[in-house]
Amino acid sequence: MTTILDVERIEKSFGGVRAVQGVSFSIEAGEMLALIGPNGAGKSTCFNMLNGQLRPDAGRVRLLGQDITGLAPRRVWRLGVGRTFQITATFGSMTVRENVQVALLSHAHRLLRFWRPAPEHFADEADALLARVGMAEQAERACGVLAYGDLKRVELAIALANAPRLLLMDEPTAGMAPRERVALMALTRDIAREQGIAVLFTEHDMDVVFAQADRIIVLDRGRLIAEGSPAAVRANPEVQAVYLGAGLVHG
Template sequence: MSVVLEVEGLAKSFGGVRAVQGVGFAVDAGEMLALIGPNGAGKSTCFNMLNGQLRPDAGRVRLLGRDITGMVPRRVWRLGVGRTFQITATFGSMTVRENVQMALLSHAGRLLHLWRPATDAFVAEADALLARVGMAEQADRVSAILAYGDLKRLELAIALANAPRLLLMDEPTAGMAPRERVALMELTAGIARESGIAVLFTEHDMDVVFAHADRIIVLDRGRLIAEGAPPAVRANPEVQAVYLGAGLVHG
């Protein structure tokens, strides 16, 4: 497998709080890598440094060998990093198709002439992405009336609009019913492996993590304390002590 994302010595402090301390890892094409840890471990800070929302105090972030450390989010997006958020971010007044069209327009960086409606742009491409996530039949519905699980699928289609090589997913199954969680993660894993997309996701649901991650990395108080295949991480005494607890050791 080829390495898509390389992180070396990443660090960030806020005043006297060292949120992330010398974190390093890599994600391969087609791999599902889970980033877990207790509240305050530094997961969100780490994520926000990867896509440019925060600038690291130290360390390097490389995408396919290119240094993207500290680049602003719009540049990172156009280089092929997609992202989904814990709280879905869609335009409620727009149709499902129009939401995807907006993402495609953003990626293309095109300015439309005033006499050409944006709704005429990238229709076929938007429909193809919606079909990929199982939302083709809902293309003309206003997104504000979608069920929550369908909103998550729409957000995934939007995140795929820039043909990402890396997909960052922040709590992708938050607020979803158990069956919907399984369906979304199976869909994501299938797309990732088919297209060679590297996926890094945070998640509090350990059933989701251990069922769908190829590898797991664990943060605690900003430090990387464990990395490896799910069985090895589950058996790690330090991970058990700071996060998993006895109830999940043999689950």
């Protein structure tokens, strides 16, 4: 298998708080890797060092062998890293198709010719992405009127617009109904395997994590305390202690 992301002993401190302490892991093509931990574990800090929002104090981040440590988010995105966010970020007054077209235009880095209206650019490509995420029939609707679960699917299509090799998903099912959560992550898993995309996601819904992740890494107070298959992580005594009463250790 091809290693898409290789993270080597990254660290980040804020004043006297060591938010991330020497964390290392890797992700293979087509793999779904869940990053979990209690509040304050360092998940968001770790996540933000991978796409350039934060620069590590130490360590290295490599994408397909290329050192991307500390590169700006836009440069990281252009190298093939897509991202979704806990709170959806779409243009509410624009149609579903237009939102995806904007992402495709940005990826192509194309300057629009004044005699050609923007909605004509990449319409077919946008429709193909929307079909893949089950949103083709709503292409003409404004994003501002969509149900939240549908917005999450549009956001996934936008994240796929730059043909990513790595997809970072921050709390992708937050605010969704249980059935929608399962459907979105199953769709993501299918796309990842079809296209060889490595997916790293954070998630508080342990049912989603154990059902969809191929592997799980667990952070606690900035340290990586466990890594392995869902079954191995569930049986880990230290993980059980960290999550006792939080629903991780049930059968």
